[in-house]
Amino acid sequence: MKAGKFKPYILSVLITLAVAFLSGIAVYVGNPAFEQLVKPPLTPPSSVFPVAWTILYVLMGIGAAMIWNSTDEKRDNALFIYAAQLLFNALWSPLFFGLKAYCLSFVWILLIWVLILMMITAFFRISRIAGLIQIPYLLWVTFAAYLNLGICLLNRG
Numbered sequence: 001m002k003a004g005k006f007k008p009y010i011l012s013v014l015i016t017l018a019v020a021f022l023s024g025i026a027v028y029v030g031n032p033a034f035e036q037l038v039k040p041p042l043t044p045p046s047s048v049f050p051v052a053w054t055i056l057y058v059l060m061g062i063g064a065a066m067i068w069n070s071t072d073e074k075r076d077n078a079l080f081i082y083a084a085q086l087l088f089n090a091l092w093s094p095l096f097f098g099l100k101a102y103c104l105s106f107v108w109i110l111l112i113w114v115l116i117l118m119m120i121t122a123f124f125r126i127s128r129i130a131g132l133i134q135i136p137y138l139l140w141v142t143f144a145a146y147l148n149l150g151i152c153l154l155n156r157g
Contacts, residue, residue: 030097040150
């Protein structure tokens with residue numbers, strides 16, 4: 001990898017982690033209430049979430065940098081979809097943890113899921129690797145949607 005192409009990787013990962021950090025503030029504030037919720041089966045310990053999300057955000061940033069470094073004419077569209085899903089992802093935490101809007105958060109996470117699928121498709125058309133490394137993100141958000149729906153249903157009223 002050329003030295004000039006390395007900077008976008010660092011910048012992309014840092015921007016993605018900064019968005020994650022800002023979103024994480026809502027998680028930190030809302031975590032005591034979250035701990036008191038009735039949770040669905042298979043809910044992992046709270047300590048798993050920051051580790052999983054950090055890995056996924058790093059993979060997102062790497063994939064975005066790969067697309068940024070491409071000269072493909074579809075690059076700008078793919079990066080727009082990436083930015084949209086990142087924004088939607090960042091807004092989920094304030095909805096879920098801040099506003100405690102568990103059922104609205106479930107609808108929101110379904111939108112995120114669709115955006116991730118669109119991102120994977122757009123990335124894959126430019127770089128197979130950039131698309132493939134987003135699959136764990138899609139799988140995790142699928143699992144998170146299950147957890148979100150469970151919390152919505154188990155904590156009504």
